[in-house]
Amino acid sequence: MRALCWNGVNDLQVETVPDPEIINPHDAILRVTMSTTCGSDLHFIDGYIPTMRKGDVIGHEFMGEVVEIGHEVKKVKKGDRVVVPSFIVCGACWYCQHGLYSLCDNTNPNAELQEPVLGYPTAGIYGYTHAFGGYAGAHAQYVRVPYADNDCFRVPEGLRDEQVIFLSDAVPTGFMGADFCNIQPGDTIAVWGCGGVGLMAIQSAYLLGAERVIAIDRFPERLQMAKEKAGAETINYTEVDSVLEALKEMTGGRGPDGCIDAVGMEAHGTGVDYMYDRAKQALRFHTDRGESLRQAIMACRKGGTLSILGVYGLMDKFPIGVIMNKGLTVRSAQQHGQKYVPRLLDYVQKGQLDPSYLATHHFPLEEAPVGYAIFKHKEDGCVRAVFKP
Secondary structure, eight states: OEEEEEOSTTOEEEEEOOOOOOOSTTOEEEEEEEEEOOTTHHHHHTTSSOOOOTTEEOOOOEEEEEEEEOTTOOSOOTTOEEEEOSEEOOSOSHHHHTTOGGGOSSSOTTHHHHHHHHSSOOOEEBTSOGGGTOBOOSSBSEEEESSHHHHOEEOOTTOOHHHHGGGGTHHHHHHHHHHHTTOOTTOEEEEEOOSHHHHHHHHHHHHTTOSEEEEEESOHHHHHHHHHTTOOEEEETTSSSOHHHHHHHHTTTSOOSEEEEOOOTBOOOSSHHHHHHHHHHHTTSOSOBOHHHHHHHHHSOTTOEEEEOSOOOOOSSOOHHHHHHHTOEEEEOSOOHHHHHHHHHHHHHTTSOOGGGGEEEEEEGGGHHHHHHHHHTTGGGOSEEEEEO
């Protein structure tokens, strides 16, 4: 089959690789009908997350048709059209039983690669380094789905692929970020980053009862999308002296009730801290440019909630004293997709949510390296590039 492979830092190529096979009786094989880029992919493409190997098939946000199942698979069958959350879960461990699916104890066979850094391993994830399990990704014609009964969600009739594909990762990640904020009637939520996850966090905050959502970014087309598609008020941080002061002014001096960081370790900025981060990151003295996260911490009202969705590794100058003195609640996780996908499918089916506008650019799988280049550099207004094998 054909698949998109990582062959080194910023070196992606479509190659012929072996077809996936049933390994475990709980497996299913999917014919991939659509997959999409994700901002977190850029971290290992750029070399900031280690344990990639030459020839690894990448991609963790996808949907497809079930073409083969193991003999223990009971809930899905051949021919089912399904969407699959990016994290692989067993459904039986303590973490799965408590809805903390991305922390599953049983799906990462390479726990020893994470434990020195994290203390305990996370779940496995498709196409996202060997530290996260070394599973083959979904930018391919076919993909193996372990624990298919837990991880395959049937797509209701009448929904287009573009309406569903982002329920694999971007939508549940954004929804989880809003859910973490424990939104109450009248709340104001601020969201850093108007990529796919940030836009979904904005819409999710409204679905969960927020009165106002303020979006922070620098790209005019993304800010326009946040305003027109997601209903947010906007701040272009390159056009204000201080995001903190702008948010204070917009909230009567109190600050947002909840702040969601949907950016992560390669954040852009304008100040001295940003230049410091760039230099340290370039020299590999730390992994993270933390401009957005620091702004969110400073801007959140006293006693508010900080929700961290962006992927981070090691960061200098982390203002823990601000968190402590202001009494902030901090919540973060990789997405617990299996918890949210059924609810999100219901929103889409009822017309309360349509994420299809995130798919700004379409490519055949053979042109996936071009799609990633446009996505990475945010050219031509690209929010997400989607691939069809």
